[in-house]
Amino acid sequence: xxxxxxxxxxxxxxxxxxxxxxxxxxxxxxxxxxxxxxxxxxxxxxxxxxxxxxxxxxxxxxxxxxxxxxxxxxxxxxxxxxxxxxxxxxxxxxxxxxxxxxxxxxxxxxxxxxxxxxxxxxxxxxxxxxxxxxxxxxxxxxxxxxxxxxxxxxxxxxxxxxxxxxxxx
Numbered sequence: 022x023x024x025x026x027x028x029x030x031x032x033x034x035x036x037x038x039x040x041x042x043x044x045x046x047x048x049x050x051x052x053x054x055x056x057x058x059x060x061x062x063x064x065x066x067x068x069x070x071x072x073x074x075x076x077x078x079x080x081x082x083x084x085x086x087x088x089x090x091x092x093x094x095x096x097x098x099x100x101x102x103x104x105x106x107x108x109x110x111x112x113x114x115x116x117x118x119x120x121x122x123x124x125x126x127x128x129x130x131x132x133x134x135x136x137x138x139x140x141x142x143x144x145x146x147x148x149x150x151x152x153x154x155x156x157x158x159x160x161x162x163x164x165x166x167x168x169x170x171x172x173x174x175x176x177x178x179x180x181x182x183x184x185x186x187x188x189x190x
Contacts, residue, residue, distance in 0.1 A: 064091055064186045071087070073168075086165050105189045116178065125172065
């Protein structure tokens with residue numbers, strides 16, 4: 022029994038004390054000019070403007086669903102697996118007016134992009150192009166606007182949402 026334990030210890034010790042041999046692996050890549058010319062050609066929300074309904078029971082605007090459409094000049098035959106894109110929320114603001122016609126600070130809506138919270142200036146990367154339009158890669162995703170409770174003195178609100186979309190290289 023003592024010999025068996027010694028043999029296992031000896032093998033384990035030799036494996037841990039083996040010298041490390043570095044491996045040098047050279048990697049190179051080239052990006053052709055036509056790939057650099059690929060870009061997002063159109064980004065749009067549908068609908069591009071909405072009028073929100075107010076729910077008196079919850080004291081907030083009802084959630085709203087928008088479609089975010091992304092179009093490119095990347096030929097679909099180049100392969101959707103070869104290209105991804107990033108999405109960033111760059112502006113999300115709202116202002117409200119109260120019964121005294123004063124501007125009141127308000128919390129802008131939360132934006133859910135495919136069930137993921139879009140945060141200001143925090144990109145969502147490596148999004149796949151899931152479809153094509155006229156032979157070019159495109160994508161369509163749902164964005165849901167979720168609102169906080171409003172003060173009862175507010176009579177109207179308006180706001181702006183801006184996103185930035187770019188092809189990942």
